[in-house]
Amino acid sequence: MEKYLNEFVVGERGVVKKITAEGRIKRRLFDMGVTPHAEILMRKVAPLGDPIEVNIRGYELTLRKSEAQCVLMEVEN
Amino acid sequence: MNFALAGNPNCGKTTLFNALTGSTAHVGNWPGVTVDKREGTYKKLEQKVQIVDLPGIYSLSPYTPEEVISRNYILDEHPDCVINIVDATNLERNLYLTTQILEIDVPVVVALNMADALEKSGDRVDVKALEEKIGVPVVSISALKGQGIDELMQRAYAAAQRPREGRTVLQDSALAHLIRDVQIALAGQNVASPLFHAVKLVEGDELETKAHASTVKMVEAFKKTFTDDTFGDDFEALVADARYGYISKNFASALHKKNTQALTKSDKADRVLTNRWGGIPIFLAILFAIFHLTFSENFLFLNGFGDGWMPTLEDLGMDTGNFGVQLLACVYDGTVYSPGVIINNLWNNVIVGNLFGLLSGAVENIGVDWVVGFINNGIIEGLAAVLSFLPQILVLFLFFSILEDSGYMARVAFILDRIFGKFGLSGRAFMPMIMGFGCSIPAMINTRTLADQKERTATVRVIPFFSCGAKLPILTAIAGAIVVQFGVGNADFITFGMYVLGVATAIVAVLVMRNTTMRGEVPPFIMELPAYHLPQFKSLMIHLWDKCKHFIKKAFTIILASTIVIWFISHFSFDWKFLADEQINESILASIGMFVQPLFTPLGFGAQLQNWGWVFVVAAVTGLIAKENVIATFGVLAACIIGSALPEDEEGISYVVAMIDATGITVPALIAFIAFNMTTIPCFAAVATARAELPSKKSFNWTLLFWLVTSYIVAAAVYTVGSWWWTIFLWLAAAVLISLGIVWFNRRKKAV
Structure with a gap:
């Protein structure tokens, strides 16, 4: 099943399929290891509901929901 | 090498x-x-x-x-x-x-x-x-x-003895041929490191496409013939994917070792510190602890919450002239001081106080009035005023360095980003702002942790609105005098209200800036939350020493120079006569004050005041050296008005009362005066720091103007609304009109 990273619930796992962002945000996502085939585990939502924290490539990454909206995922069963 | x-x-x-x-x-x-x-x-x-x-x-x-x-x-x-x-x-x-x-x-x-x-x-x-x-x-x-x-x-x-040729891990990717061709073309143009430039060109890197415009065509031509199932013709994605692909394939044995099920120590700490419910209260508690440790004169509330029960050293019959007792007084005197205050007392009362006291004593022997005055009151007192900030700046800086080095600061940004995103800033902007309540200088230096230049500039500009420790005496003295003289209000309430006003000004200023001169997207917030680790003592000390050096250098150059100028114009008349402190009314500064006084009429301390009205303008100017000077100047001027020195008054309330008597200033005007001092150009030490932290001279000049204009508007609003309540509707109408104007202008700009 496909969905965007911002729709993930805590504890859900998936694999990146596509990045739909452009320019600076896209580059930044790539540089931080958010590239197709990367596995992501949704870790946590900040106390005020945004941003989120995920585990990717063995480290903790935080990003806003608006940015996570640019990451299309394949949900792992 | x-x-x-x-x-x-x-x-x-x-x-x-x-x-x-x-x-x-x-x-x-x-x-x-x-x-x-x-x-x-x-x-x-x-x-x-x-x-x-x-x-x-x-x-x-x-x-x-x-x-x-x-x-x-x-x-x-x-x-x-x-x-x-x-x-x-x-x-x-x-x-x-x-x-x-x-x-x-x-x-x-x-x-x-x-x-x-x-x-x-x-x-x-x-x-x-x-x-x-x-x-x-x-x-x-x-x-x-x-x-x-x-x-x-x-x-x-x-x-280093042998040159090395660049190598790429992209040799097996679909783009290998293109990279090779571009590399050869660039090498033909005698470009150094052709491989690096070739890869960046293929990625469509902004800097490279500008620098090698002719070669970009090769990439464009290839792009037309190329398609990939996953990435289409997005070469940037392809390259990033190829790099990570290569790494995972070749180093898989050493990777993915972290069992994401098992929690590391860092994960466990994070469970508590960024907890959905506990995260914010814990953060507030840490913040309170830092400020308490740095600034509190009632450590751990040992002296109770009311008037306190502890006797002063004098009450105990000790000789306060004795050096040992002086040392003791740095730690305890009628109340237990927090570590930050103890260091501050040791530095200011013992080290700087005695050292500069000795120096002043030696200078007295020169005998020429104006030379003694110049060295003692101009240079030495000016330096003492600036150096007096040093201990608390360093203590505050130490705490924030610990938070930064331990990895907690990244979590603070994580917790607060939601709020700050609304104002066009990232969660990282919070720390410098809150540090502003202690001192603007470490706060401005701390803006270096912000990634985005516009965000950094906007933050530096609003930091002085977070009323620093040195502005508190202005508040307590004037608020106290209002209560004493007019019998209205409550001093704590006025003080608190002024803090809120400062924060509100900062919020409005950021919103306005982000929608006008500092327009730009909200900076992305895609960052690592590093694993927690214990900060290292050595690197903390190196950190502090750097700041210390930096600050002392400033204190002896730009700050000292400005201090001397102000001393000079407040102690000389236009006919080059040297004036004693009490004759400040004849000084160049007083003349300038009288001259510009009408400008402050909309603020309540301009032309409507009687003879002595210029004292408020002059006090604001001397406040540029250090904000503590505002009340000290009142003391000098009060002596000048009454003709004899007033009794020593630590809070300065009686000085302000004397000013009120002499000038007939109203309550709204007094509050406007506080508001003006809180939001206007900060002390020279902070101004010098802002100059160093802002990207250009131009941006610095705009910042000075911004502070002046903001404080003028805020104080004028306070005065007029305080004097004639219905003017609030005029201000609101103006605010609505301006907001609409900005929105309309931005829409049009976007449409073009």
Whole structure:
């Protein structure tokens, strides 16, 4: 099943399929290891509901929901 | 010889740098940007090696100043060797940068840091295999324990003897041919490091496409013939994917070791510290503790919450002239002081006080009035005023460095980003702002943690609105006098209200800036939450020493010069007659005050005041040296008005009362005066810091104007609304009109 990273619930796992962002945000996502085939585990939502924290490539990454909206995922069963 | 250190943030780069350079290290700025440039010398090789610590980066992309600096340094300054520090516990993402550095024609050595930490968790990196694969020496080190560093430097020294040609990990990717062709074309144009430039050109990198416009066509032509199932013709994605693909394929054995089910110590800490419910209260508690430890004169509330029960040293019959008692008084005098206040007292009352006292005494012997006045009141008191900030700046800075180095600061940004995103800032902007309540100087320096230049400028500008410790005496004296003289209100309520006003001004100012002059997207918030670790004493001290040096240098140059100018115009009349303190009414400063006084009529302390009305303007000007001076000036002027010195009054309430009697100033005007002082140009020390932290002279000049205009508007609003309540509707109408104007203008601009 496909969905965007911002729709993930805590504890859900998936694999990146596509990045739909452009320019600076896209580059930044790539540089931080958010590239197709990367596995992501949704870790946590900040106390005020945004941003989120995920585990990717063995480290903790935080990003806003608006940015996570640019990451299309394949949900792992 | 010249080696550069490159690596991700939090990979132990600074620790390695400190271990290599020791006391030879010094910090400057990279030209044109406020990013720290650390340099030092390593002396254990046959020849001395200059070490440059490049900013921590994740990639050689063109988007942040840190990335551009590192990239240009390696490409243009031709270091003899690049030492790439790689965090073994986070190999995959760290090697991503390595694959980019390897493409440059420069000798590279990889320092595999924290391999010992990895081994502790049961994993291992095969150094030999890694070395074979990437084709450059790999040395396992522990920067923290100082292990492997000598070997690292010897191998780097050996590597530096021979030139190295760039290599790419993209040789098996679909773009290999294109990269090869572009590389040959660039080599034909005598471009240095053609491989690196070729890869960046293929990626469509902004800097490269500008620099090699003619060669871009090759890429464009190829793009038309190319398509990939997953990426289409998005070469940037293809390259990033190929790099990570290569890393996961070749170093898989050392990767994915972290069992995401098992929680590390850091994860456990994070469970509490960024907890959905507990996160914010814990953060507020930490913040309170920091301010309490730094500024509280009632440590741990030992003296109770009311008037207090502890006797002063004088009550106990001690001789306050005795040196030992003076020392004791720094720690306890009718109340127990917090560590920050103790250090402050020791510094100001004992060290600076006695030292400068001795100096002043010696100067008295000169005998010429104006020379003694100039040296004692101009130079020495000015310096004492500025240096008096030092201890609390350093203590506050120490606490925030601990938060930063431990990794907690990134979590603060995580917790608060939601709120700040609404104002067009990121969560990181919170810390500098809140530090502003203590002192603007460390707060402004701390804006360096913000990635975005516009965000940084906007934050520096609003920091003075977070009323600092030195502005509190203005508040307590005037609020106290209002209660005494007019019998209205409550001093605490007025004080609190003024703090709120300052914060509200900051919020409005940020909103206005982000929608007008500082327009731009909200900076992205895609960042690493580094694992927690204990801050290192040594690096904290190095940090503090740097700030200390920086501040003292400023104190003796720009701040001292401005202080002297103000002393001069307040102690000389236009006919070059030297004036005693009490004759300030005849001074050049007073004349200027009288001249500009009408300008302050809309603020309530202008033409409507009687004879002595200019004193408020003059007090505001002397406040530029240090805000404490505002009330001190009132004391001097009160003596001048009454004709004899007033009794010593620590809070200065009686001075203000004398001013009210002499000028007939109203309550709204007094509150407007506080508001003006709180939001106008801060003290010279803060102004000098702002100059250093802002990107250009132009931006600094605008900042000064911004402070003046903001304080004028805020104070005028306070005065008019306080005097004639219905004017609030005029102000609101103006605010609505201006907001609509901005929205309309931005829409039109977007449409064009």
